[in-house]
Amino acid sequence: MAKITIADRTTTKSLGFCGFGLSSNAADVDVKDGKIVRIRPVHFDEHYTRDELRMWSLEKDGHVFDPGFKTLLPPISLAYKTRTYSPNRIPYPMKRVDWDPNGERNPQNRGISKYERISWDEATSLVAAELQRIHETYGPYSVYCQGEGHGEAKNYGGSHGCQIALLNLVGGCTIQARNADSWEGWYWGAKWIWGMDPVGQNVYQSGVFQDITKHGDAVLFWGADPETTPWGWGGQLPSRMCYWFNEIGVKSIFICPDVNYTNAVHADKWIPVIPNTDAALQLAIAYVWLTEDLYDKEYLSTHADGFDWFEQYVLGNLEDGTPKTPKWAEAKCGVKAYTIKALARYWAKSNVSIGHCNGGGYIRSCFSHEPARLEVALLGMQALGKPGANQFQFIEWTLFNLPSKSPVPRSEVYPTTESVYHGFDMDMGESFIAKTKLPQAILNPTVEWYGHTAAGYSKEDQLQKFQFPLPGHEGVKMIWSDAPCWSTCWNGGFEFEEALRSPNVECIVMQHPWMENDTLFADIILPTATMMECPDLSGDNYNGQTAMIYLEEQAVDRVGEAKSEYETVCEVARKLEQYGGVYEGLLERYTDGLDCEACLRKGFEESGVADRITYDELKEQRFWCSPVVEGWEDEPAGLIAFHDDPVGNPLDTPTGKLEYYSTVLASYFPDDKVRAPYPQWIEETDRHHERITSDRAKMYPFPLMSNHPRWRVHANLDDVPWLREIDTCKITGPDGYKYEPVWINPVDAERLGIKHHDVVKLFNERGEVLGAAHVTERIRPGVLYQDHGSRIDAIVGGRKGLDRGGANNLICTPETTSENCAGEVTNSFLVGIEKVDVLELARRYPEEFARDYDPATGLIPEAYLVKGE
Numbered sequence: 001m002a003k004i005t006i007a008d009r010t011t012t013k014s015l016g017f018c019g020f021g022l023s024s025n026a027a028d029v030d031v032k033d034g035k036i037v038r039i040r041p042v043h044f045d046e047h048y049t050r051d052e053l054r055m056w057s058l059e060k061d062g063h064v065f066d067p068g069f070k071t072l073l074p075p076i077s078l079a080y081k082t083r084t085y086s087p088n089r090i091p092y093p094m095k096r097v098d099w100d101p102n103g104e105r106n107p108q109n110r111g112i113s114k115y116e117r118i119s120w121d122e123a124t125s126l127v128a129a130e131l132q133r134i135h136e137t138y139g140p141y142s143v144y145c146q147g148e149g150h151g152e153a154k155n156y157g158g159s160h161g162c163q164i165a166l167l168n169l170v171g172g173c174t175i176q177a178r179n180a181d182s183w184e185g186w187y188w189g190a191k192w193i194w195g196m197d198p199v200g201q202n203v204y205q206s207g208v209f210q211d212i213t214k215h216g217d218a219v220l221f222w223g224a225d226p227e228t229t230p231w232g233w234g235g236q237l238p239s240r241m242c243y244w245f246n247e248i249g250v251k252s253i254f255i256c257p258d259v260n261y262t263n264a265v266h267a268d269k270w271i272p273v274i275p276n277t278d279a280a281l282q283l284a285i286a287y288v289w290l291t292e293d294l295y296d297k298e299y300l301s302t303h304a305d306g307f308d309w310f311e312q313y314v315l316g317n318l319e320d321g322t323p324k325t326p327k328w329a330e331a332k333c334g335v336k337a338y339t340i341k342a343l344a345r346y347w348a349k350s351n352v353s354i355g356h357c358n359g360g361g362y363i364r365s366c367f368s369h370e371p372a373r374l375e376v377a378l379l380g381m382q383a384l385g386k387p388g389a390n391q392f393q394f395i396e397w398t399l400f401n402l403p404s405k406s407p408v409p410r411s412e413v414y415p416t417t418e419s420v421y422h423g424f425d426m427d428m429g430e431s432f433i434a435k436t437k438l439p440q441a442i443l444n445p446t447v448e449w450y451g452h453t454a455a456g457y458s459k460e461d462q463l464q465k466f467q468f469p470l471p472g473h474e475g476v477k478m479i480w481s482d483a484p485c486w487s488t489c490w491n492g493g494f495e496f497e498e499a500l501r502s503p504n505v506e507c508i509v510m511q512h513p514w515m516e517n518d519t520l521f522a523d524i525i526l527p528t529a530t531m532m533e534c535p536d537l538s539g540d541n542y543n544g545q546t547a548m549i550y551l552e553e554q555a556v557d558r559v560g561e562a563k564s565e566y567e568t569v570c571e572v573a574r575k576l577e578q579y580g581g582v583y584e585g586l587l588e589r590y591t592d593g594l595d596c597e598a599c600l601r602k603g604f605e606e607s608g609v610a611d612r613i614t615y616d617e618l619k620e621q622r623f624w625c626s627p628v629v630e631g632w633e634d635e636p637a638g639l640i641a642f643h644d645d646p647v648g649n650p651l652d653t654p655t656g657k658l659e660y661y662s663t664v665l666a667s668y669f670p671d672d673k674v675r676a677p678y679p680q681w682i683e684e685t686d687r688h689h690e691r692i693t694s695d696r697a698k699m700y701p702f703p704l705m706s707n708h709p710r711w712r713v714h715a716n717l718d719d720v721p722w723l724r725e726i727d728t729c730k731i732t733g734p735d736g737y738k739y740e741p742v743w744i745n746p747v748d749a750e751r752l753g754i755k756h757h758d759v760v761k762l763f764n765e766r767g768e769v770l771g772a773a774h775v776t777e778r779i780r781p782g783v784l785y786q787d788h789g790s791r792i793d794a795i796v797g798g799r800k801g802l803d804r805g806g807a808n809n810l811i812c813t814p815e816t817t818s819e820n821c822a823g824e825v826t827n828s829f830l831v832g833i834e835k836v837d838v839l840e841l842a843r844r845y846p847e848e849f850a851r852d853y854d855p856a857t858g859l860i861p862e863a864y865l866v867k868g869e
Helices: 080-084 120-137 162-168 184-194 208-215 237-248 261-266 278-291 297-303 307-314 326-333 337-349 369-381 435-443 459-463 493-500 517-521 565-579 586-591 596-605 615-621 640-644 663-668 746-752 838-844
Strands: 009-014 026-032 035-041 058-060 063-065 094-096 115-117 143-146 174-177 218-222 251-255 269-271 352-356 391-393 432-434 447-450 465-468 478-481 507-512 524-527 536-540 548-552 623-625 702-705 741-744 759-764 767-775 794-796 801-803 829-835
Touching: 009 536, 009 548, 035 080, 058 208, 063 237, 094 120, 120 143, 120 478, 120 507, 120 524, 120 565, 143 162, 162 565, 162 586, 174 435, 184 369, 184 459, 208 237, 208 391, 218 337, 237 251, 237 261, 251 261, 278 307, 278 326, 278 337, 278 369, 297 369, 297 640, 326 337, 369 391, 432 435, 432 465, 435 447, 435 493, 493 517, 507 517, 536 596, 548 596, 548 615, 565 586, 596 615, 615 623, 741 746, 741 759, 746 767, 746 829
Parallel strands: 143 174, 143 478, 174 432, 218 251, 218 352, 251 269, 352 391, 478 507, 507 524, 741 767, 767 801
Antiparallel strands: 009 026, 026 035, 058 063, 094 115, 094 524, 447 465, 536 548, 548 623, 702 829, 759 767, 759 829, 794 801
16 A cells, blocks of 8 residues: 655644744645645654653642643644635735826725735835835834734744834934834833833742642732733743642632633633723722731831832722722622622732733723822732732743743743844834824824833833934825734724725835735735745753744745745835935845845844754754753742842832832822822723713723734734634624624523624724624623634725625724823723624625625625726
8 A cells, every 4th residue: 555645744833923123833745746736734753752852841739731842833833824815815015006106196095995906026126116205205203014923933924113224324214103002001001100110910930830749829810811812922831830739739710801811721710801990999908908907017118118008999989089998899890799809808818929911901991000000009018029929921932032931930031033033123213103102103193102102111211202203304295014914903994994995194014924904904915924934043941941043934925925024025125226316225134135045044043043943954954953952840939039128129110119109100290190100990980981980981881801812813814714713702693794793692682682603893983893792691791702813804994884894993993092191002991792684784885795705705896806807
């Protein structure tokens, strides 16, 4: 019998979605006859023994935790070949049919008019000509670069930001300053009580997993879903950790409005809080501790500053005069007073740590700096850093090159691939716009805000005021983007669509592999290649098992006419050279004269592992793994050093202590009553009316939860057919369209006459989005839940629009966290819900409902092409 050949060859690929020169989810990709046939985990035992890697494990009462000896790939990585071959791939360069660079540009038709095919030569010539014209007419800062965002983990090909380095060689540009979107509350709030740059979460997490195993009684999963969120950034070791806590008797307590996927499997207790009311719950816990003498006064006397301000506020002796009792909190957060008391008393007598996947909706709503600060305040009241009492993450371990930012045993070496990375580097330059301020900056300049807003900047940066445009400079006239998901991921998407149609913006260029979201508003579209179609040098420092580096071969041929992002920018550089002057020799300057192979070799030599393996050896064996550091079992855990000696191991605050009252905020923002010097409850402001107690709630009574998606990574993966078959990913309507699920409690559904799988609309004064009802008790009454990031399918675009795809960021507020905090507000905003007759809608909008559509993958490029293309 002839031997069956499974694959002609195998290459190791990063199938994570960090997108900033940071990779994860290392996978072996089997290729046969030029096609991807299988994606599978990397097995470490192909080249190593457990002893050689000093693979770690934990023991407790006869139980053994084993992190596994292969990469723990999530479903979204295993399904990625369908993304590579998606019918939604952009096949070739395109131009909007009614955009004439020498005549009428018709910006009002962006998102409406269709596209025609053009050649790469014509496309890059147009881009170069527009850049040269904008530079000459308005100056380089009128070119706005969207060059950041979560996407494919490409380094050499540069998933995001390649164009910024090019434009910096010819006078610069205005950069989109990515807000601290994963950490808003921590960034704008928690930093002011305990420091913890770069993002405001605990950076001293070393040994915490072992510490909880030895000393912990419980973990509070405050809005965390480790069975979902880490999938895009590190795999499924967090899932194993959750099973381990169950196995050894560490209680898992979930505080969230929904029974999320981790809650459903692992919870010992669910406390269903109303979205964005956690601050009331936290203040009531503090009240119980203060009035029942259940907190560590001795610890606070040596480890905290300004606690008396917080104490007096909680007891009702300051401004509002309201004691923050459990009964008061019950009316705000929906948690029964007796449950609040029970939680407070259990916590006070137990060793409790808090686990996060950054925080999700908990720190992405209005006033999110308050629950973030209050969490740290509560940890401090129970002797933060004592055995079994820390804050830790299930995600992004070692982010910002900080080995201490991981609760699991660390590797001996963490390889870096930064020198081969061609993307966004976090340097904002002179001219930039806070991402959350972009629509306003286009429509109503001048805009002002505090701080660079980007993750990684120190807390002191938040004290600086910035503006756009800079004095003496023009506003945004051209947008060049390789991250076309603003409208479906940030705050006030319909307002952003309105801005893209502004005549202020004369040219929009989008480069992307797929025809989706903001791409539909481009004047010129350039098709880019996926990670499967590009060679690379990558690493995986996030898996929690062993740090890795690997050379990636190009797995398959390019789809259509796609080029990598880096190659695309090189083509534009080549066309710019014809204009001479500042553009002379631009391609050579941009590439440093290095081809792909030379760049990969250089990246390897500077990776930190060249003394352990040669480039040719790495090419031969595909991947290299670092041993676990010796003596990891004896390393101090978490914040134990601060706990034991706060003078010798101070926090990064002015006093070196936990600052319950921030003298810095009091000094710089004396009139800020929302982010005051001490944490508090904020009911509403003139900017935000998103509480169920507000007048708006009479028309829009439901707070909408909008989590990290279960079956996507933000806006990535909405076209994967294997995932779209799942009922909690998409629901098929009576018109055959796959609608985004909207979770609604049976009590609310019955009252509103909504049945399981009915097509519904979510609405407020900003617009409407469609979905399909998923009637379930996994969401508390009075609250709705729909994942964010669904692909836009605009029936009516712009302000007060209607979207069929379920992209609910379109109807969240365009306002930011609070007056002096330019963070996003993309969760816990008020909506109404109604059942809709989708067939009647189809009669009202026949052209929009008749777009080319593949139920398996969704909308396809043919929907936006002129017929015959």
